[in-house]
Amino acid sequence: MPVHNAAQWLEECLQSILNQDFPGSMELSVFDDASTDGSRKMVEDWRERLVMKGISLQISGHSSLIGCRVERFPEGSTERYTRWINTLSQEQLSTQVFTSHGPSIIMPTWFCSRMWFDKVGQFDEGGKGVPEDLLFFYHCLRQGLGVRRVDQCLLVYRYHEKLQPTLDTIWKLRVDFLQERVLSQWEGFTIWNAGKQGRKLYRSLCPANQKKVKAFCDVDENKIKKGFYTYEESKERPKPKIPVLHYKDATAPFIICVKLDMTGGVFEENLTSLQLQEGKDYYHFN
Known part of the structure; x- marks a missing residue:
């Protein structure tokens, strides 16, 4: 039921729904189209009466990038x-927004209200090499927009060789966003991958977040036997040495720098075995 400034008619409308004699399960889905007359509160005030009649109520509005x-x-x-x-x-x-794949819904499919677009701000037209879609996506998340997907294929998306991203720029944006949204909330964490990508992430962190890294973890016996990763580029003396552990001996939370869908399911099985919750105990940064 779409609603826009309909307060004067809602009592009659909602009462008619309450009077339905349909014996099956019912849900009333109300879409509040930016009402300014208290319509949303009025519908909310009817929630208890509707639920007592067996009618569940969902109220939504313009708060997502779709x-x-x-x-x-x-x-x-x-x-x-x-x-x-x-x-x-x-x-x-909402949780896999830090990966190298970029936005978790693909840019040519985006829809949002004009109100939210104006609030977030326009695309960065800084020129060639500016990842304007990633920047806009991050701004949306900062403003509190949810992320939703229609589970139907509604777009044919062409690939060609000139679609080359500016990798260094995107890497810095991703690291900065991870530090802002996740690492700033954690007292310590483990980087899952003692190889090239994990070490690169460590070196890219600000000094305060580098000190939060409790350990690297891996499955590679050679890396584990070595025992430590030494940050040779550090100006500190002695140079920082970060323990390298088997993933079963490491502690959450984790930032995961392992590529998904590349190990025949082995990595995914290892992760599942720890019974962790994505978005709380770990985030992907693959």
Whole structure:
């Protein structure tokens, strides 16, 4: 039921819904179209009466960035990325926003209200190399927008070789956003991957967050036997040495720098075995 400044008619409308004699389960989904006359509160005041009649109530409004699933063309190009963008759960749309894949819903599918667009601000037109879609996506999250996806394929998305991102710029943006949104809330954490990507993340962190790194963890016996990663570029004396542990011996929370869908399911099984909650105990930064 779409509602826009309908307070004077809502009593009659909601009473008619309450009077329904349909014996099955019912849900009233109200979409508040930016009402300014108290319509939303009036509907909320009816919640208890509706629930007592067996009618569940959902009230929504303009508070999400909405995308959809896509078909990649030519078929088979960027296979892992396409699978990722199309299969994230609704919860993962909000937790897997730090990965190298970029926004968790693909930019050409975005819809949001004009009010939110004006509040977030326009795209950064700084020129070639500016990741304007990633910047806009981060600004949306900072403003409190949710992320939702219509689970239908509504776009054909063409791939070509000139789609080359500015990797260094995007890396810095991702690291800064991770530090702002996650690491600032943690007292300590483990980096899952003692290899190239994990060490690169460590070196990219600000000094305060570097000191929060309790350990690296891995499955590579050679890295684990070595015992430590020494930050050779550090100006500190003695140079920081970070323990390298087996993942079963490490403690949450984790920042995971392991690529998904690359180990035949082995990494995913290892992660599942720890019975952790994504968005609380770990975030992907692969």
